[in-house]
Amino acid sequence: MADTIKFLLNESDMPKFWYNIAADLPEPPPPVLHPGTGQPITPDDLAPLFPMAVIQQEVSQEREIEIPQPVRDVLQQWRPSPLHRARRLEQALDTPARIYYKYEGVSPAGSHKPNTAIAQAFYNKEQGVKRITTETGAGQWGSALALAGSFFGLEIEVYMVRVSYDQKPYRRAFMETFGATCIASPSNRTESGRAILEKDPDSTGSLGIAISEAVEMAAQREDTKYSLGSVLNHVLLHQTIIGQEALRQFEMADDYPDMVIGCTGGGSNFAGIAFPFIGRKLRGEQDVDVVAVEPANCPTLTKGAYAYDFGDTAHLTPLVKMHTLGSTFVPPGFHAGGLRYHGMAPLVSQLSDMGVIKPRAYAQAACFEAGVTFAKAEGIIPAPEANHAVRAAIDEALVCKESGQGKAILFNLCGHGHFDMQAYTDYFAGKLFDQDYDPSEVAMALAGLPSVASG
Numbered sequence: 001m002a003d004t005i006k007f008l009l010n011e012s013d014m015p016k017f018w019y020n021i022a023a024d025l026p027e028p029p030p031p032v033l034h035p036g037t038g039q040p041i042t043p044d045d046l047a048p049l050f051p052m053a054v055i056q057q058e059v060s061q062e063r064e065i066e067i068p069q070p071v072r073d074v075l076q077q078w079r080p081s082p083l084h085r086a087r088r089l090e091q092a093l094d095t096p097a098r099i100y101y102k103y104e105g106v107s108p109a110g111s112h113k114p115n116t117a118i119a120q121a122f123y124n125k126e127q128g129v130k131r132i133t134t135e136t137g138a139g140q141w142g143s144a145l146a147l148a149g150s151f152f153g154l155e156i157e158v159y160m161v162r163v164s165y166d167q168k169p170y171r172r173a174f175m176e177t178f179g180a181t182c183i184a185s186p187s188n189r190t191e192s193g194r195a196i197l198e199k200d201p202d203s204t205g206s207l208g209i210a211i212s213e214a215v216e217m218a219a220q221r222e223d224t225k226y227s228l229g230s231v232l233n234h235v236l237l238h239q240t241i242i243g244q245e246a247l248r249q250f251e252m253a254d255d256y257p258d259m260v261i262g263c264t265g266g267g268s269n270f271a272g273i274a275f276p277f278i279g280r281k282l283r284g285e286q287d288v289d290v291v292a293v294e295p296a297n298c299p300t301l302t303k304g305a306y307a308y309d310f311g312d313t314a315h316l317t318p319l320v321k322m323h324t325l326g327s328t329f330v331p332p333g334f335h336a337g338g339l340r341y342h343g344m345a346p347l348v349s350q351l352s353d354m355g356v357i358k359p360r361a362y363a364q365a366a367c368f369e370a371g372v373t374f375a376k377a378e379g380i381i382p383a384p385e386a387n388h389a390v391r392a393a394i395d396e397a398l399v400c401k402e403s404g405q406g407k408a409i410l411f412n413l414c415g416h417g418h419f420d421m422q423a424y425t426d427y428f429a430g431k432l433f434d435q436d437y438d439p440s441e442v443a444m445a446l447a448g449l450p451s452v453a454s455g
């Protein structure tokens, strides 16, 4: 058998619909609540922040939602993305497992994020919006939206979490190349940012804080909307193109995964690869194990509460029921910046609460070790976030080696690590310490959870 096997679809085989898992859930998702009244929010409540087409997708129960042609036209530049069988990794591990990975690093921004950035930019443009504000953690989301803004002629303003802004100057240059503005968060531009800086001038920032800043700016101007790169239903919906392609590619491979693995920050790349497979499981068509991997020092699914909470630190967003470490919790700075979020996508949280998804947490040094093993075998350097999924896939393959039982393992290689080489440099220098999160800080943040009658 050849060293590597790549399953490629033609452009014409790119899915024409997104898959909406809400249609297959045994119970409807808990409602999103208005932060002031505690009542379910209406589309009108969200209208200052999002275009109406996006709001409709957020609450849709339709199983299939058509991907607009202008969105398909842009996605076709790099989609369908390849599915690889990791033959050399299997040989290096001496495992009977069949390891597959879907590679999203082929997008111009180097991650899965443009799948939704392109769609969101399109819907904003269609509604006459001029400017979009957003937050970014590691910089991948800011890069993706900057790219999308450039394609659709929109101004993009990005609040970038301070610790990543300092660690990753090339991400900022990337965004600026596409004409976007990139601001370190917390910043002096917003009330939310100034409030944080007053208490802690050296704040490393967090996604929760950056979201507050971006939402605050969007709410102030008629021509400006806000865009989120993960967590919300419509974002997860846009990412399902990944798993739908994978389903077709497994047909080409004449195989089917026993296990699907994704790393989880806000849950979007995980949902993207896993939801189409979970849908088949929920409909009783084909069983599959699904594993969500998160960082041990921001352990939302494994250690968080499943409760109503705010999406941001300054409490400007609606309340959603999700796994959360508390909206005021600031995770310690570590290299998988895209995974430093206190909450989790409500849909992923619900599936985890139902036991459909099995979450697990890994420390970062173990993830980098797996990433290096993968890179040596397959020639692709994974993003630090993706290393969490790589770690789980390798661990599962090693379990197969122990038991002598082969199974098919699919993971999402959600991005490459070419902008993250400082993290690899630190790892090789032995400087990548696992700085534990402070459980008392989480306890404090959870004690501050908003009280909601319906729980």
Ligand SMILES: *Cc1c(COP(=O)(O)O)cnc(C)c1O
Pocket (backbone or CB within 6 Å): 111, 112, 113, 140, 141, 229, 230, 231, 263, 264, 265, 266, 267, 268, 269, 270, 338, 339, 383, 385, 386, 414, 415, 416
């Ligand atoms: C943003 C990002 C993540 C985390 O976000 P999710 O919504 O959980 O996917 C993970 N990996 C990469 C490469 C990212 O860019």
